[in-house]
Amino acid sequence: MTSWVNLILQGALLGGYYALLASGLSFLFGVMRIINLAHGSLAVIAAYALWFIAERWGIGPFLGILAVLPVMGGLGWLLHRTVFERSLQGGELVPILSTFGLATVVDNVMFQNFGADTRSLAPYIDTFAYESWNLPGDIYIGQLAVLVFALAVLVLGGLHLLLLRTSLGRQIRAAAEDPDAARLVGINAHRIHGIATAIAVMTVALAGMSLGMRATFDPYSGSQQLVFAFEAVVIGGAGSLWGTLVGGMILGIAQSIGAQLNPQGFLIAGHLVFLVVLLARLYAIDKLGTLMRQLRRQPG
Amino acid sequence: MQRTNVHRWTKLSIASVCLVLVLQLLLAFAPLFLDANAVDRLTTLFIYGILALMWNCLAGYGGLVSVGQQAFFGLGAYAAVRLASAGVSVYPSLLLGAVLVAAISIPVGIFMLRLRAGEFAIGMWVVAELAHLLVNLDPLIQGETGTSMIALNAYDADGRRALTYWAALATMVGLAWLVFLLLRGRLGSAAQAIRDNEEAASSVGVQVLVAKRTIFILSAFGCAAAGALWVATTISFQPKTYFSVQWSAYMIFMVLVGGIGTFEGPIIGAVLFFLVETFFGASGVWYMIGLGATALVFALLLPRGIWGTFEARYGIRLLPVGYFLRSHEE
Amino acid sequence: MTLLRVEGLSAVHGLLPAVRGVSFEITEGETLALVGANGAGKTTLLRVIAGVHPVAGGRIEFDGTEITALPAHRRVADGIALVPEGRRLFPGMTVEENLRVGATSGRPGAWSLDRMREAFPQLARIWQSKASHLSGGEQQATAIGRALMANPRLLLLDEVSLGLSPKAVDGVYDSLQHLKAARTTTILVEQDLNRSLAFADRIICLLEGRIVAQGIAADMSRDQVMDHYFGAHRRAAHGVPA
Numbered sequence: 001m002t003s004w005v006n007l008i009l010q011g012a013l014l015g016g017y018y019a020l021l022a023s024g025l026s027f028l029f030g031v032m033r034i035i036n037l038a039h040g041s042l043a044v045i046a047a048y049a050l051w052f053i054a055e056r057w058g059i060g061p062f063l064g065i066l067a068v069l070p071v072m073g074g075l076g077w078l079l080h081r082t083v084f085e086r087s088l089q090g091g092e093l094v095p096i097l098s099t100f101g102l103a104t105v106v107d108n109v110m111f112q113n114f115g116a117d118t119r120s121l122a123p124y125i126d127t128f129a130y131e132s133w134n135l136p137g138d139i140y141i142g143q144l145a146v147l148v149f150a151l152a153v154l155v156l157g158g159l160h161l162l163l164l165r166t167s168l169g170r171q172i173r174a175a176a177e178d179p180d181a182a183r184l185v186g187i188n189a190h191r192i193h194g195i196a197t198a199i200a201v202m203t204v205a206l207a208g209m210s211l212g213m214r215a216t217f218d219p220y221s222g223s224q225q226l227v228f229a230f231e232a233v234v235i236g237g238a239g240s241l242w243g244t245l246v247g248g249m250i251l252g253i254a255q256s257i258g259a260q261l262n263p264q265g266f267l268i269a270g271h272l273v274f275l276v277v278l279l280a281r282l283y284a285i286d287k288l289g290t291l292m293r294q295l296r297r298q299p300g
Numbered sequence: 301m302q303r304t305n306v307h308r309w310t311k312l313s314i315a316s317v318c319l320v321l322v323l324q325l326l327l328a329f330a331p332l333f334l335d336a337n338a339v340d341r342l343t344t345l346f347i348y349g350i351l352a353l354m355w356n357c358l359a360g361y362g363g364l365v366s367v368g369q370q371a372f373f374g375l376g377a378y379a380a381v382r383l384a385s386a387g388v389s390v391y392p393s394l395l396l397g398a399v400l401v402a403a404i405s406i407p408v409g410i411f412m413l414r415l416r417a418g419e420f421a422i423g424m425w426v427v428a429e430l431a432h433l434l435v436n437l438d439p440l441i442q443g444e445t446g447t448s449m450i451a452l453n454a455y456d457a458d459g460r461r462a463l464t465y466w467a468a469l470a471t472m473v474g475l476a477w478l479v480f481l482l483l484r485g486r487l488g489s490a491a492q493a494i495r496d497n498e499e500a501a502s503s504v505g506v507q508v509l510v511a512k513r514t515i516f517i518l519s520a521f522g523c524a525a526a527g528a529l530w531v532a533t534t535i536s537f538q539p540k541t542y543f544s545v546q547w548s549a550y551m552i553f554m555v556l557v558g559g560i561g562t563f564e565g566p567i568i569g570a571v572l573f574f575l576v577e578t579f580f581g582a583s584g585v586w587y588m589i590g591l592g593a594t595a596l597v598f599a600l601l602l603p604r605g606i607w608g609t610f611e612a613r614y615g616i617r618l619l620p621v622g623y624f625l626r627s628h629e630e
Numbered sequence: 631m632t633l634l635r636v637e638g639l640s641a642v643h644g645l646l647p648a649v650r651g652v653s654f655e656i657t658e659g660e661t662l663a664l665v666g667a668n669g670a671g672k673t674t675l676l677r678v679i680a681g682v683h684p685v686a687g688g689r690i691e692f693d694g695t696e697i698t699a700l701p702a703h704r705r706v707a708d709g710i711a712l713v714p715e716g717r718r719l720f721p722g723m724t725v726e727e728n729l730r731v732g733a734t735s736g737r738p739g740a741w742s743l744d745r746m747r748e749a750f751p752q753l754a755r756i757w758q759s760k761a762s763h764l765s766g767g768e769q770q771a772t773a774i775g776r777a778l779m780a781n782p783r784l785l786l787l788d789e790v791s792l793g794l795s796p797k798a799v800d801g802v803y804d805s806l807q808h809l810k811a812a813r814t815t816t817i818l819v820e821q822d823l824n825r826s827l828a829f830a831d832r833i834i835c836l837l838e839g840r841i842v843a844q845g846i847a848a849d850m851s852r853d854q855v856m857d858h859y860f861g862a863h864r865r866a867a868h869g870v871p872a
Contacts, residue, residue, distance in 0.1 A: 035418035037367065086600045092417045096365045097552060098599040104549050104592025112585045167730070174720045174731045181718040183682055186706030186735035186780055223545055227429060230422045238419075264433050264443075271430040275411075278423070282414050 006139055011256030013142065015232075015249030016149025017214060021207040021225060022232040022244045023155050024200040030239055031176045031196040034084055034095045038103035039229055041222030042201055045106065046072055046208030047121065048114055048217075054124040061121045065209050069202050076201025080194045088193075103222060111219035121212030129213060148210045152248070155203050156241050162199075172196050231274040237281075250277075308484070324473055331462040339465050343533055345574045346468035347526050348554065352566035352573075353475055354522030355551035360561030361483070361491035362515035363498070365417065367548045368424025369523045371431045374542035375401045376524025377531040378435050384451040385440065391467055393451075394532060398525035405520030409513050425545065432543035446538035449531055464532045471525050476567075478518075483563065487511055495561065546588075553591050556598045559605030568607050633658045633815050634679070634784055639688035641671075641678045648674040650839035651688070656832075658783075659813040663820055663830035663847070667859050671839040672819040673715050676786045679817070680712035681705045692784070707735040709783035713790065715819075717773040721762035725753060725772050728761055732779030739781025746775050750805065767798030771805065778809075785809070787818040791825070803829065823852060835859070 025039045036042075046068055053064040083102060087095035122129035125144075132140045163169040175182040175189045182189050211217055211225065228251065236247020251270055258269020331339050351373070359365050379397030384390050408427060415423050436443045452460055482488060490511040493501035502508045531537050550573060558569020580587045602609055634656045641649040649671045656662050664672045677683035679690060681702030689698045697705060719728050729746055747754040750771055756764060761772065770790055777785060787806075791799040803825065809816065810829070820826045826833060827847050835843040835858040843850075843858040 093365045096421045098596050101592045101596030105589050108585045108588040170731050177720045183702040184712050185732045186703045188703045268433045271426050
């Protein structure tokens with residue numbers, strides 16, 4: 001049925017946004033073992049920044065992002081120096097608590113500055129927000145959705161190449177695997193972590209731009225985005241960059257299907273798929289473990 | 301010859317416990333000589349105390365940071381409302397609701413406890429979101445519109461206020477004593493061992509999983525009871541309010557500032573939070589910013605909280621949950 | 631010329647003192663072996679010199695400059711490289727990547743990836759293998775290579791024979807002979823006393839964090855050193871039966 005094809009296509013493209021959103025979260029976790037609960041809120045900061053630039057000076061988001069990206073990068077560096085670095089020394093629980101406090105502060109500061117109204121970047125990109133290509137078989141593909149998906153692939157690919165092929169990437173991986181040994185080979189772990197955080201927050205800025213263009217946002221949208229990003233990472237398998245793309249797509253597709261069944265179905269389907277995948281993975285790991293043990297006991 | 305004995309009570313701790321008992325007795329009689337507003341405020345304080353106690357249980361003793369305890373808070377309120385509307389007497393339905401939610405928390409715990417720290421934290425948040433959405437589906441709740449605990453109209457305002465007060469006081473005191481006794485027992489030692497080094501604890505036979513599950517269920521029960529009590533005070537039930545992550549923000553603030561992992565800490569944190577809310581609650585956004593910033597600062601600079609730092613610095617423990625050695629000359 | 635001078639150095643492990651007031655020097659081109667029983671403070675001392683363990687007291691001078699407060703990665707840039715106990719390779723990275731990362735400090739010198747392949751043919755064979763898949767001997771060669779990529783002036787080797795088969799240890803020490811011939815200044819911690827005495831120019835014996843004996847390797851006998859391992863000299867002096 002064509003409507004099902006459309007549904008899955010929309011869901012997959014939505015997954016591109018989730019993957020873009022989740023890439024920073026996944027990257028940061030892979031590098032520093034920090035789950036940044038302020039992740040979603042940072043995306044919303046970028047969205048508001050772009051909105052402000054567009055509203056005040058009439059500069060569209062595609063241009064505005066050129067200014068927002070370095071600023072967000074700097075913000076990421078600052079975040080590391082002030083919050084993440086200390087959190088790393090405190091033990092496993094501290095980063096969760098400190099980033100949660102940070103998220104609360106950020107959300108409410110934005111509320112203080114911008115009020116409760118929902119905003120959108122769509123008015124500033126003309127018709128691009130809803131133009132679509134019409135494919136044979138009654139299939140519609142939103143141009144913006146495709147752009148965001150392409151952006152996601154670019155970012156994930158970029159991060160992949162960075163980690164695998166560049167000196168900086170090697171230093172990041174080394175510092176992630178063994179910060180102590182990394183220092184012994186001359187890596188300034190402190191600086192590397194700062195750079196990694198800056199990179200992660202820049203990807204979040206791109207996600208914020210996408211959020212603003214595709215949909216609406218308000219000061220408290222951060223929580224919802226964090227949950228989506230987290231679900232995409234976990235469904236795809238924590239620690240795998242490309243897995244995040246797959247995870248995002250699965251989430252998007254599940255949500256699109258769920259939306260057909262019930263107005264609340266969009267969110268419910270997403271959460272359910274997340275929990276099911278989590279359960280299945282734990283179960284599979286158990287089964288695999290038992291299987292491995294049995295195989296090892298077999299002679300020959 | 302020197303002999304070393306293991307003691308549990310000091311003169312200070314005996315005095316403290318006596319003081320606590322006297323205080324509890326006084327509080328029990330409070331509705332008889334305090335005005336309506338004061339009784340309401342104290343009820344709120346008790347509910348905050350329950351939440352702080354329960355979050356501290358999970359995080360401080362179980363080592364499990366959850367950003368989703370509002371799941372049980374909301375479910376407890378929902379269960380109470382549903383039971384009351386089904387004809388169960390109001391106050392028993394509060395307790396029954398909490399018990400039901402505790403029962404639901406058993407499979408949830410079995411599943412969620414297999415996750416690592418960060419995943420568990422946000423995972424519980426997802427559980428809360430899902431619970432919120434599922435409750436919205438109930439035709440009685442009508443989505444975000446919510447409903448009210450109409451059965452409470454059977455009582456007059458004063459009677460309802462007093463009964464809710466006593467229910468909240470009894471719950472808080474009961475849970476506090478329960479936690480106190482559990483900490484003095486095997487669970488307390490297990491929790492301490494798990495907190496220090498989970499692998500080592502497991503290797504000497506500490507039932508890590510059993511301890512964590514017990515703590516998880518207890519925390520769920522307490523949060524559910526708090527939710528049920530909250531709906532008894534406010535009468536109205538809107539899912540958005542009860543399942544809001546703000547409750548986690550409050551719990552984290554109270555426990556972090558008071559002293560995570562200590563017994564006295566959450567109580568101090570609850571009182572502080574109560575005072576801050578009384579004076580600054582009307583400031584709206586700045587109030588929330590202040591809460592978040594304080595939690596952030598404490599997490600980074602004073603992770604042991606006020607009581608934890610005090611306890612570590614001066615070695616004073618008011619309530620006898622630990623052990624110490626004293627050597628005697630013979 | 632004195633390359634490293636350590637004065638009154640102290641370090642702790644939590645509440646336990648691990649290094650207590652240690653002072654010694656090493657001249658350029660020398661090979662110094664630190665010996666002593668487990669827990670004598672040898673590894674901690676190396677880690678303090680490398681900069682990854684905090685100093686509780688005393689000072690360290692490298693090539694005339696005080697480096698006591700200098701962070702570890704800066705010491706690598708200055709020319710100190712530690713091959714840590716247990717190798718500590720980056721498990722998810724290949725041999726080549728581990729070696730490349732070793733050159734992070736960008737110090738100029740004789741060592742490069744090409745030279746590494748020539749000098750250590752066994753590494754050339756496993757160039758693209760992940761570090762976690764290597765045997766003990768291969769890991770040790772890679773770890774030493776990684777430290778050499780920093781073109782160090784002072785090489786610190788911590789228990790390079792640990793967990794290796796005798797044949798593998800032979801292989802490691804063959805490679806180390808080349809370094810010794812090239813007059814690379816080396817401090818090594820080695821469990822195998824015979825090897826220490828055979829390989830090093832000088833020996834320092836540590837007991838419970840203090841230096842209890844030192845001297846030229848050729849002048850010291852195995853039995854003499856063994857006595858110092860367990861503090862037999864002290865016990866004999868006090869007349870209490872060992």
